[in-house]
Every structure is written in C-alpha cells, then in structure tokens.
Amino acid sequence: MAKKIVTDLDVAGKKVLVRADFNVPMKDEKITNDDRIIQALPTIKYLIKEGAKVILFSHLGRVKEEADKEGKSLKPVADRLTELLAKEVAFVPETRGEKLENAIDALGNGDVLMFENTRFEDIDGKKESKNDPELGKYWASLGDVFVNDAFGTAHRAHASNVGIASNIESAAGFLMEKEIRFIGESVDNPDRPFVAILGGAKVSDKIGVIENLLEKADKVIIGGGMAFTFFKAQGKEIGTSLLEADKVDLAKDLLERAAGKIILPIDTKVNKEFSNEGDIKAVPADQIPADYMGLDIGPETVKLYERELEGAKTVVWNGPMGVFEMTNFAKGTIGVCEAIANLNDATTIIGGGDSAAAAMQLGFAEKFSHISTGGGASLEYLEGKELPGLAAISNK
Structure with missing residues (x-):
C-alpha cells in the first residue's frame, strides 16, 4: 500500500x-x-x-x-x-x-x-x-x-x-495495515467469483455499500430486515415486517440495476410479535401473513445461500441475517456463518459488528481469513469512501 x-x-x-x-x-x-x-x-x-x-x-x-x-x-x-x-x-x-x-x-x-x-x-x-x-x-x-x-x-x-x-x-x-490489505484489496482486486453478503435492519444503512459492491461483486446476497423493503419493491406482502417505505423506489432501482446480481431470501421465519416465543413458523417469501413479521431468513434460504457460495474465491460479509440476539431467529445467521467458514481456498472477510460477534460466539473466528475490528470504518471502506484517519498517515 x-x-x-x-x-x-x-x-x-x-x-x-x-x-x-x-x-x-x-x-x-x-x-x-x-x-x-x-x-x-x-x-x-x-x-x-x-x-x-x-x-x-x-x-x-x-x-x-x-x-x-x-x-x-x-x-x-x-x-x-x-x-x-x-x-x-x-x-x-x-x-x-x-x-x-x-x-x-x-x-x-x-x-x-x-x-x-x-x-x-x-x-x-x-x-x-x-x-x-x-x-x-x-x-x-x-x-x-x-x-x-x-x-x-x-x-x-x-x-x-x-x-x-x-x-x-x-x-x-x-x-491497520492488515485491515487495509484485506478489505481494500479484496474488494478492489478480488479473486473471483466474488460474493458479498449484506444483512442488517435498514437499506438506508447500506445504500453506499450495495451500490459499490454491485459494481465489483459477482453476487450480492441480501438478508436481515432490509430484505423486506426489497420484497415490497417486488410487490410482495410483507405483513408487519420492518419496512423503510421511503426506500422502496430505491430498492426497485437497485434491483433493476443489479441485473440479477442481487439474491433475496426465498423463505422467512415469522412471528406475530417481536419476541423469541410465539407462533413461529417458516413461510415462503411471497406468503407472509398480513399479521406476522419476518425475523430471520428461513431454512430454504440458508440452503440457497449455501449453493450460491459454492466455488466462491472471495467473500465479504457484513450484517446478520435475522434478529440474531433471539435464539429462535439466529439460525439464518448461524447457517450463513457456517457456510462461509467451510469454504475451501477462499478469502473470507467479516466487516465487524454483529457478524463478527456471531463468528466469535460460534467458534468460527479461526476459519475466517480476516475479521475486522471496525464496524463503522469497514462499512465506509466497503462503500469506497476515503477514511480520514487513513488518509492522514504519511505516504511512503
């Protein structure tokens, strides 16, 4: 560098x-x-x-x-x-x-x-x-x-x-050098296929990341609460699931620009309330009941994402697939974590935050090439933004 x-x-x-x-x-x-x-x-x-x-x-x-x-x-x-x-x-x-x-x-x-x-x-x-x-x-x-x-x-x-x-x-x-080398070089000069996995609650938190990675990745897999805004953009019923109504048009535009690169869940685990207990079930992504909310990707989606990751040479993951803090809605995140950890001959990077916590709790930390120590910094780096603390360091 x-x-x-x-x-x-x-x-x-x-x-x-x-x-x-x-x-x-x-x-x-x-x-x-x-x-x-x-x-x-x-x-x-x-x-x-x-x-x-x-x-x-x-x-x-x-x-x-x-x-x-x-x-x-x-x-x-x-x-x-x-x-x-x-x-x-x-x-x-x-x-x-x-x-x-x-x-x-x-x-x-x-x-x-x-x-x-x-x-x-x-x-x-x-x-x-x-x-x-x-x-x-x-x-x-x-x-x-x-x-x-x-x-x-x-x-x-x-x-x-x-x-x-x-x-x-x-x-x-x-x-600092390790973070720059892994995140920067893996995104700018990745071994391909390059798969990005993005989770978390809101599309608005990841707009810049999605746009940047759509240009650079071969696939962008979506999970977490922000998937429901994409579902809404497709005209699907999302029940009482999390929705950023003002970002539906943006999600529609991103899907059009992605030309098939964005991969969304095909089923979701739902409950009538935001709770670890209740009438919990997995339903197809286009059949969420009107009075239920989606809180995790479903088992069929985990299988789909495992297949989509096969053969990947570079994987960057940022954000959980569901409400990871609740055990009944942690299986999607666990499944994705296991799928990435078990890849052979791939550079695998976690961009800090909840994804990093999940990998560490599950005992998979050693199986990843790099786990970032900076959630916010890694997110902005994935967006392609200049980081002031890095820019200020003396040039060689």
Whole structure:
C-alpha cells in the first residue's frame, strides 16, 4: 500500500505515540472481551523489541460531561496489557499536563506507558472528537513519531488520529495495515467469483455499500430486515415486517440495476410479535401473513445461500441475517456463518459488528481469513469512501 507502516519508521530510542483501539466492553470496570487489546499486541511487541519508548492511548465510550467519566478509565486496559505483555504498562490518569510529560520523559527504551481516555477531552467543547488543532498539536509534541493502529476510528477525523498525524511523521500499525490489505484489496482486486453478503435492519444503512459492491461483486446476497423493503419493491406482502417505505423506489432501482446480481431470501421465519416465543413458523417469501413479521431468513434460504457460495474465491460479509440476539431467529445467521467458514481456498472477510460477534460466539473466528475490528470504518471502506484517519498517515 502507499502508506508508511510501522516497519518503515526508525523507532529505536524514539518516543512513539500509538493510537490503539481499546474501546472494549466493560462491566463494573472489568473487561468482558479483550479481543481488541489482543489485536493490538503485534504492533506493541514490535516497538518494544525495537527499543522504542511506547506511549499508548485510546478512546473508551462516549464522554460528554463529567459524570460520563464513571467507568470509562483506561486503567483496566493498562492492567490487562501488563498481564498480556508480562511487562509493566505504566498508567498516567491524565490526558495532558506536567505529570504526563514527566512520565513520558522518564521512559527508557522498551518501556510502555498509557495515558487516559482521549474522550475525557470532549467535556470541554468536544476537543478530541471535533479534531481541535491545538489538542492534536499538543499530543504530537509528546512524541517523535506516530503510529495509528486504530482502524475502528479511521472513518472519523479526531485529534488523536488526524490531529496528531498532521503534525509529525506517521505510519500505520500492523492491525491497520492488515485491515487495509484485506478489505481494500479484496474488494478492489478480488479473486473471483466474488460474493458479498449484506444483512442488517435498514437499506438506508447500506445504500453506499450495495451500490459499490454491485459494481465489483459477482453476487450480492441480501438478508436481515432490509430484505423486506426489497420484497415490497417486488410487490410482495410483507405483513408487519420492518419496512423503510421511503426506500422502496430505491430498492426497485437497485434491483433493476443489479441485473440479477442481487439474491433475496426465498423463505422467512415469522412471528406475530417481536419476541423469541410465539407462533413461529417458516413461510415462503411471497406468503407472509398480513399479521406476522419476518425475523430471520428461513431454512430454504440458508440452503440457497449455501449453493450460491459454492466455488466462491472471495467473500465479504457484513450484517446478520435475522434478529440474531433471539435464539429462535439466529439460525439464518448461524447457517450463513457456517457456510462461509467451510469454504475451501477462499478469502473470507467479516466487516465487524454483529457478524463478527456471531463468528466469535460460534467458534468460527479461526476459519475466517480476516475479521475486522471496525464496524463503522469497514462499512465506509466497503462503500469506497476515503477514511480520514487513513488518509492522514504519511505516504511512503
């Protein structure tokens, strides 16, 4: 790729600022899933081995006022990193100031320090998330070079990514480079057949992705709540299923432009109410009763999608096939996940979010070529949009 990566930098003895994505789920200040921390380890370990002075930082949740700080400290992340690295990660509970500056100045080669949640700077005028130029310049002054390894925030221009990169030499970390390589290259230069699978609730959330992938993929398989807007565009009865009435004409236009590339469900699992219990049954896609709602693709659709995936060489999946949180409506997502995971000699990519959670819960994570750490960023990347956090990284 045209951007510098961490191995292009001279880091020995240098103060290296590392923007990681440690926006991990927590309960009672305990981390409930440390996958994002583990994904950051290759870059951190490389910098330690090369004798850098490593300065880590990240956002965690949303912070709009003082009360929002509760439970949002990065101290538990620093503690978990200390365990994973078998090396102390010093934690400074500040985002700026003399205490932080002195702690950074005291670092030796190979030492690691983490400072506090960058979103704490949003309490006074959204300085972090609005990319305040003075804040970006200040954080840049704390280091010699900058490594951005937070793909999950690459679709946003923040002081902690674009702001810093605007002021000092920068490079992508190994995780960022991996995301760019898999998602970017697989969509732009895929081995064919290339099949895209898109789920989720709304067509409006995926318009750009569908349009971009219709040009590049050989097939676009649709599932989830947005399928019903496409059904409506075909004149089918959808009962009380989710519908974006203002997107029916768009769905009709997409079907016409697709010229057969879009593949829709042929049956759906329905219920009289949005519940995991009730009169649940599978019906043909064009026979949804007027007082029922579709909540998952049906078993015949799972078989159809398995057949459509046969022989695929590149598969990109983003979005569940149904209401995955309810066990009775998770089978479509599970079936598609299994079908992709069992493909031979294919590059298989999950674009973060619920699809990634499904693969991990089902124990299929190791069977995929790549699972993105950034739902929103991967979605915008699939749309073909420029990501500000990536664009700001120094060119080779």
